[in-house]
Amino acid sequence: xxxxxxxxxxxxxxxxxxxxxxxxxxxxxxxxxxxxxxxxxxxxxxxxxxxxxxxxxxxxxxxxxxxxxxxxxxxxxxxxxxxxxxxxxxxxxxxxxxxxxxxxxxxxxxxxxxxxxxxxxxxxxxxxxxxxxxxxxxxxxxxxxxxxxxxxxxxxxxxxxxxxxxxxxxxxxxxxxxxxxxxxxxxxxxxxxxxxxxxxxxxxxxxxxxxxxxxxxxxxxxxxxxxxxxxxxxxxxxxxxxxxxxx
Amino acid sequence: xxxxxxxxxxxxxxxxxxxxxxxxxxxxxxxxxxxxxxxxxxxxxxxxxxxxxxxxxxxxxxxxxxxxxxxxxxxxxxxxxxxxxxxxxxxxxxxxxxxxxxxxxxxxxxxxxxxxxxxxxxxxxxxxxxxxxxxxxxxxxxxxxxxxxxxxxxxxxxxxxxxxxxxxxxxxxxxxxxxxxxxxxxxxxxxxxxxxxxxxxxxxxxxxxxxxxxxxxxxxxxxxxxxxxxxxxxxxxxxxxxxxxxxxxxxxxxxxxxxxxxxxxxxxxxxxxxxxxxxxxxxxxxxxxxxxxxxxxxxxxxxxx
Numbered sequence: 001x002x003x004x005x006x007x008x009x010x011x012x013x014x015x016x017x018x019x020x021x022x023x024x025x026x027x028x029x030x031x032x033x034x035x036x037x038x039x040x041x042x043x044x045x046x047x048x049x050x051x052x053x054x055x056x057x058x059x060x061x062x063x064x065x066x067x068x069x070x071x072x073x074x075x076x077x078x079x080x081x082x083x084x085x086x087x088x089x090x091x092x093x094x095x096x097x098x099x100x101x102x103x104x105x106x107x108x109x110x111x112x113x114x115x116x117x118x119x120x121x122x123x124x125x126x127x128x129x130x131x132x133x134x135x136x137x138x139x140x141x142x143x144x145x146x147x148x149x150x151x152x153x154x155x156x157x158x159x160x161x162x163x164x165x166x167x168x169x170x171x172x173x174x175x176x177x178x179x180x181x182x183x184x185x186x187x188x189x190x191x192x193x194x195x196x197x198x199x200x201x202x203x204x205x206x207x208x209x210x211x212x213x214x215x216x217x218x219x220x221x222x223x224x225x226x227x228x229x230x231x232x233x234x235x236x237x238x239x240x241x242x243x244x245x246x247x
Numbered sequence: 248x249x250x251x252x253x254x255x256x257x258x259x260x261x262x263x264x265x266x267x268x269x270x271x272x273x274x275x276x277x278x279x280x281x282x283x284x285x286x287x288x289x290x291x292x293x294x295x296x297x298x299x300x301x302x303x304x305x306x307x308x309x310x311x312x313x314x315x316x317x318x319x320x321x322x323x324x325x326x327x328x329x330x331x332x333x334x335x336x337x338x339x340x341x342x343x344x345x346x347x348x349x350x351x352x353x354x355x356x357x358x359x360x361x362x363x364x365x366x367x368x369x370x371x372x373x374x375x376x377x378x379x380x381x382x383x384x385x386x387x388x389x390x391x392x393x394x395x396x397x398x399x400x401x402x403x404x405x406x407x408x409x410x411x412x413x414x415x416x417x418x419x420x421x422x423x424x425x426x427x428x429x430x431x432x433x434x435x436x437x438x439x440x441x442x443x444x445x446x447x448x449x450x451x452x453x454x455x456x457x458x459x460x461x462x463x464x465x466x467x468x469x470x471x472x473x474x475x476x477x478x479x480x481x482x483x484x485x486x487x488x489x490x491x492x493x494x495x496x497x498x499x500x501x502x503x504x505x506x507x508x509x510x511x512x513x514x515x516x517x518x519x520x521x522x523x524x525x526x527x528x529x530x531x532x533x534x535x536x537x538x539x540x541x542x543x544x545x546x547x548x549x550x551x552x
Contacts, residue, residue, distance in 0.1 A: 007261050034300030077332040079339060084378050086531065088332065117531070119524035122383055125394060133391070134382060211522060236530065240333070241316040247297075247327040 040246040043092045047232045049183050050096040050167045051225070052190040053155050053200040054207075054216075058225025060158070061218050062101070065142060072103035073112040073229065086113040087235050090243060096167050108139055113230030120209050123223045145219040146210060155196040169193050296326055346371075347535045350542070355409040358542050365546075372543025375536055379528065380544075388547040392498050394522075399548045402493040406482040407551035413541040415525060416532075422485055422523020427468060427516050435462055439470070440513035446478045446489045450505035485523075496520060 009015050035041045051059060062068070075081050077088040089112045094100045118126075125132060128146055130139040159169045169191050170176040179188035190199050204216040209223035259269045293299065296308040307325035314333035315321050324330040346367045350358065358364050377386065383395040390397035396404060404422070405415050427436065435458075441451040442459025462468040464476065471478075473486040480488040487495065494500065497511040528537060544550070 006259070010261070034305070037303055038300060038305055039303045077328045079332060079335040082332060082336065088329070116526060117379075118382060119522070119526065121394065121522040121524060126382075133394075135385075208521075239316050239318055239320075241314065241322060241330075244322075244324055244327070244329045244333060247329050 041091055042095055043090050043243055043246045045090060045092045045233050045243075046237070047234055048092050048095060049187050049232060050162070050169060050191055051228070052203055053152070053159065053196045054203040054221050055225045055228050056158065056162070057150060057152060057155070057200065058221035058223070059097075059101075061145070061222050062225060067111075068101050068103045070105065070107035070139070071109065071111045072106050073100075073110065074102040075110055075112045081110070085110050086230070088243075089230075090233065093230070093233060096162075098162060098165050098167065108137075111226070111229055115227045115229040115231035120207075120223050120227065121211065123226055124210050124219055127219065127222065145222055146217055148218045150200075150204075150216045150218050150221050152197055152200050152216070155200055156193050159193045159196055163193070343371075347539070350539050351535050355542060355545070359546065368539055368542045368546065372539055372546075375532070375540050376543055379531065380540070383525075388544065390495075392494060392501070393496060396495050397493070397549075398544055400493060401549045401551060402488060402491060403482065403549070403551065404480070404485045404487060404495075407545070407549055409541055409545055409550070411482070412544050412550065413537060416540055416544070417527065417529045417534075417537050419527030420485060420523065420525040422520060424473075424486075424515070424520040426519030428518065431462070431468060431516075435468070436513050436517050437509075438462060439468060439516055440509045443478075443489050443512050443516070444499075444505070444509050447492050449499065449508055451509065496523075 009019055050056075073089070073094070075085045075087070075089045082088065089102075093112075094102065122133065124146065126134070127142045129141050129143070130137040159167075160171075163169045163171065168175070168179060168182070170179050170188065171193050176188060176192055179191050182188075183191070189195065190203070192199070201216060203224065204220045205213060207220070207224055207227075209221075209227070210217050210219035256270050256272060259271045261269050293306070294308060295310045297305055298308060299306045310326040311323050312326050312330040312334050313321065313323045314330060314337050316333065346364070349364055350368065353361065353364060358368060376388070380388070384390050384398050385395075388398035390399075401407065403411070405411055405420060427439070431439070438455045438459035439462050440459070441455035442463055445451040445456045445459075463470040463474075463478070473484060474480050474489055475486070478489040480486040492500075497515045499508045499511060502508040502511055528540075532540070
C-alpha cells in the first residue's frame with residue numbers, strides 16, 4: 001500500500017516547490033477562472049470602442065514610462081471613490097485593453113476617468129513639469145514627450161498584433177463593414193489598419209493635443225490617450241443603478 | 248511543563264542528522280476551536296453573500312440591499328458592492344439633502360448672510376473645489392500666470408457675478424485670440440506691444456505707443472473690436488482688460504526690465520491664444536453642486552455683484 005510521508009516533501013526542495021505552486025494556483029484559479037464563464041462579468045454597454053491609432057500609441061508610451069506603477073485605472077464601487085473620480089469602472093470599459101491598466105497602487109490619483117476633465121494645455125504643462133501645476137506633487141517630469149517625435153512607422157504592425165488577440169481592428173473589407181455595423185462609420189474608419197498612419201496624423205492635426213501642429217510628438221499621443229480615458233460610455237443614457245444587475 | 252513528561256509525547260518519526268527528532272505535540276485546543284469556528288463562519292458567509300460559481304451563474308446568498316435609483320424607483324438586489332454603493336450614496340444624500348435643498352432654494356445673496364449655510368458652502372465647496380478645480384486654479388484659487396486665471400482677485404474675464412460664475416462652471420469657456428504675426432509685420436507688433444504696455448502704466452517708447460495706438464484702433468489690427476476702444480475688454484466675449492496691472496497670459500510682473508515686459512506682450516500678440524480652455528462641468532457635477540461651487544468661488548474674495 002502507498003504510504004505517504006511528510007518527510008518526502010520536507011526533504012526534497014524541488015518537490016516542495018512544485019507542491020507549493022500547485023497549492024497557490026488552486027487559490028488563484030478558483031477566484032479567477034469562473035469569471036470567464038459567468039455571463040454577466042462583462043456588462044452590455046454602448047460606446048466602448050478600440051483605441052484609435054494615436055490613442056493606442058499614447059497608451060504604448062503610458063506603458064513604456066511605467067505610469068501604471070503609480071496610477072490605477074480602476075474606480076472601485078465605494079462612495080469616496082465615486083465622489084472623487086466618478087462612476088465606478090466597468091469591466092466592459094477595458095475589454096479592448098491588452099494588457100489592461102487597472103494597476104494595483106495609487107501613489108498618484110486614479111486615471112480611469114481623467115478624460116475631458118482637464119484641458120490639453122493642462123496635461124502638456126503638467127507632463128513637462130508636474131510641480132508647476134500641482135505644487136505638492138511627487139510625480140517625475142516627462143519633458144522629452146514634447147521634444148520626441150512620435151514613431152508611428154510600425155503603426156499597422158502594432159494594430160495587427162492587437163487584432164491577433166481579438167481587438168476588432170479591420171484588415172479586410174468584410175471586417176471593415178462589420179465595424180461599421182458595430183461602431184458606426186466614423187469609428188470604423190479609425191480602426192482600419194491600412195489607413196492607420198493616415199488616421200494617426202489626421203487625429204493629431206485635428207486635435208492639436210500638444211499645441212504644436214508642426215509635428216506629431218509623443219505628447220500628442222499621450223494627451224490624446226489621457227483625454228479619451230473613461231469617456232467612451234455615456235452614463236447619462238443609463239439609470240444610475242443600470243450596472244447593479246451585472247453583479 | 249513539557250520537560251516534566253517528555254516520555255508521554257510521541258515523536259513524528261522524522262529523524263534528521265542521525266538523532267534529531269521532532270515531538271508530535273497536539274495543537275492547543277483554543278487554536279483548534281478557532282480553526283473550526285472559522286470553517287463554520289465561512290459556510291455562514293457563503294450562505295449570506297455571493298460565493299460559489301455554478302455554471303454561468305453563481306450563488307447569490309440571501310442577504311439583500313434595498314436602494315433608490317436616480318429615477319426614484321425603489322429596488323432590491325442580492326448583496327453586492329454596486330448595490331451597496333447605491334445604498335451608501337442614498338444614505339449620504341439623505342444626510343446632505345437638507346443643506347443642498349437649502350442651497351438650491353436660497354438666492355445667492357441670502358446664502359452669504361446665513362452663517363450655517365455659509366459654513367456648509369465653505370466645507371463642501373472646498374472638497375468639490377479641491378477635486379475638480381484646484382489642479383488648474385490651484386488650491387486657494389490663486390490661479391497660475393501664463394495658464395489659468397486667478398479666482399481670488401476682482402478681475403474677471405467673463406464676469407464675476409454669481410450668474411456669470413455659474414455659467415462659466417457649468418458650460419465651460421473657450422478663450423481665443425488670433426495670431427497677429429500673420430497680418431502684422433515685426434515693427435507693427437513692436438508698436439502694438441508698446442501701446443499695450445503703456446495702457447497699464449508700464450514704461451514704453453512714446454513714439455511706438457503712438458503708432459501702436461493707431462494700430463489698436465485702426466482697421467489693420469482692430470484690437471478694439473474685442474478689447475474695446477478703452478482697452479478694458481468685454482466680459483461678454485471674455486476679452487482681457489488691458490488697462491489694469493493684472494496679467495494672465497503674458498507674465499509681465501516677473502520680467503526684470505521694460506524691454507522684457509514688452510517682449511512677453513509682443514509674444515502673445517504675435518502667437519495668439521487658443522489655450523484658454525475651461526471644460527464644461529455640467530456632465531460631472533450635479534446642478535446643486537455647481538450652485539454650491541459658484542457660491543464658494545464667489546466667496547473666495549473676488550466675486551462681484
